[in-house]
Amino acid sequence: MASATFTRSAEVEALLQHECKTVAKDLLHQPGPDFLDRCFVPSNRTPQVLRALGQLYHHGRLAGTGYMSILPVDQGIEHTAGSSFGPNPIYFDPENIIRLAVEGGCNAVATTFGTFGTVARKYAHKIPFVVKINHNELLTYPNKFDQILFGSVEEAWNLGATAVGATIYFGSDESNRQIQEVSAAFERAHELGMATVLWCYTRNNAFKTADKDYHVAADLTGQANHLGVTIGADIIKQKLPENNGGFTTLKFGKTHPAMYESLSSDNPIDLTRYQVVNCYMGRIGLINSGGESLGAGDRDQAIKTAIINKRAGGQGLISGRKAFQRPFAEGVELLNAIQDIYLDESITLA
Template sequence: MYQKIVTLLGAEAQSLLEHECKTIRKDLIHVPGPDWVDRIWEHSDRPIRVMRNLQAMYGHGRLADTGYMSILPVDQGIEHSAGASFAKNPLYFDPENIVKLAIEGGCNAVASTFGVLGSIARKYAHHIPFIVKINHNEFLTYPNKYDQIMFGTLKEAYEMGASAVGATIYFGSPESSRQIIEVAQAFAMAHELGMATVLWCYLRNPGFKVNNVDYHVSADLTGQANHLGVTIEADIVKQKLPENNGGYKAISSKENPYGKIDERMYTELASDHPIDLVRYQVANSYMGRASLINSGGASSGEGDLAQAVRTAVINKRGGGAGLISGRKAFQRPMKEGVELLNAIQDVYLSKEITVA
C-alpha cells in the first residue's frame, strides 16, 4: 500500500512524505483518531442525536473508527448541469448508481441532492449515511448567475433519514451575507433535529483573480472562509486544497483596502509548502475541532489517481480529516471509480503516512 502511494507521488514523494511542519506544530492541533466524536464533541452544545449521527458517519466504511472520512459527493447535476457531469458516464443519471458507488467504494457517507437521495432513501438510508445538500447554484438562468438558493426543507432531510445536511456559501460574493444568514438558521434547525452539518466553504468573486493568479485557492482567504464556517457551527468544513497564499495582500490596494492581515500569517503561521498551507486551513477550523475535508477537484483523465492520492497525502499530513471526491470517481466506469476511492482511503489507512 505505502509503496504504491510513493510511486504515485513520483518526484514529490520525499517532499510530501518527509516534510515537518515548523509553522503551526502538530501538538497544537486536534489530530483525527478513533475517539474523535467523544474527544471533540463530548463537551460541546451538540445534541445527543447529532453526536450519534456524527458517530454513524465516522464509524462507516473502510475508514470506520479512524477519525478520517471519505465522502462521495454528487450534486454536479445541478451545479454544473447534468449533461456536462454525466455525459462521460450516463450510468449516473440514475441516482441508485450514485449510492451503489459510495457503498462499493467503502465511503463513510454519500452527499447529494434531495431528489437523488429521496428517490432511493427507503432502500439505502440504513446502508450508508446520507448527507443531503440543501442549497445549490441553479445553473440555467441566462446569463448564468452564481448564487446558492435553498432547494428543500430540513424536515424533508430529516424524514428521509439523513445523518447530516450540507450547504454551500460563496464567501466574498455579493450574495454571501444572505447565504450566511440562511445557512446559519438551517444549521441551527438541523442540529435541533439531530442532523450533523457540513459546509462547502467556497470563495467566489471575480476580484479574487489578480494578474492571472487565482486567489480563490489562497490559504489566507480559504482559511478565513473556514473560520466563518465553523462560526456558524459547521461540524465538518469542505474546502479546496490551497495552491497559493497572500490573497489579502494581492487584492488590497491603497485605493481599495481589503480585509485585515498580520504579516505573521505568512512568515510564521504558513510557508509555501502545500502541507503548511493546509495546516493553516486546519488552524482556522478551530485547530481542527471541525474536521477539514478537502475537495478532490475536477476529473482530468489519466492523472486523476495520482492527483487524488497527492491531495489525500497533503490533507492528512496537514492535519485534515479526509477527502470528498466526486467527479474523479463517477466520471469513469464504476470499477475504476471504486479503485480510485479505495486509493484515497489507503492514504488514511497507511500507518507510514503521519501528521507532519
C-alpha cells in the same frame, strides 16, 4: 497495517518527507479513533447530533479511524447534468451514485434531494446520507452564481439524512443572505439531531487576477473556514489551497505578518495546515475536495491531495468527479486508493 500503493514520484516523496515548521502538530486537535469524545462531547452538540456524527465517523473502510471519505455528487445541478454525467451516463440514474459510495467503502454519500428521494427507502439504512440543501443552478441566462435553497431541513430529515450539507459563497454579493440562511438551517438540523457539513467556498470576480486565482488562497479560504465553524458546521469542506496572500494582494481585510511568515509557507502541506488552524485548531474536521477529473492522472492527483490533507492535520477527502466520471469499477478503485492513504499508519502528521 500494510502501506498504501502509489507512485512515489519526487514530488510525492518531498511531501512524505516534509517537516512542518509553522504551526506545530502538537497544537492541533488531531484526528483519531477518540476524536468525537475529545472534540464533540464537550461541545453543545446534543446526544442525537453525537449519534449522527458517530454514524459518519464509524461507517465504511475508514470507520473508527477519525478520518472520512465522502462521495459528493451535486454536479448535476451545479455544473449541468449533461456535462457531469456525459463521460459516464450510468450516473443519470441516481441509484448508481449511491451504489458507488456503498461499494467504494465511503463514510457517507452527499447528494441532492432528488437523488435521495428516488432511493431513500432502499439505502437509508445502508450508508449515511448527507443531503445538500442549497445549490447554484446554471440554467439562468446569463449565468449567475448564487446558492439558493432547494428544500427544507425537515425534508432532509424525512429522507433519513444523517447530515445536511450546504454551500456559502463567502465574499460574494449574496454572502450575507447565504450566511443567515445556512446558519438558521444548521440550527434546525442540530435541533432535529442531524450533523452539518459546510462547503466554505470563496466567490468574487475580484479574487481572480491576471496571474493568480486567489479563490484558493490559504488566507482567504482559511478565513472562510473560520466563519463556517463559527456558524455551526460540524465538518468543513474546502478546496485545497494553491497560493497565499489574497488579502495583501487585493488590499482588503485585516492581516498580520505572522499569517504569511510563521503560520504558513509556500509548501502545500503548510498552506493546508493554515486551513486546519482556522477550523479551531482542528476541533472541527477539514475535508478537502478532490477537484475535477483530468483523465489518466486522476489517481495520482487524488493520492497526492490525500497525503497533503492527512499530513496537514485534515480529516479526509470528499471526491466526486474523479470517481464517477470513469467506469464503475475504476471509480471504486480510486476511492479505495484515497482511503488507503488514511489507513497507512506510516503516513503521519508533518
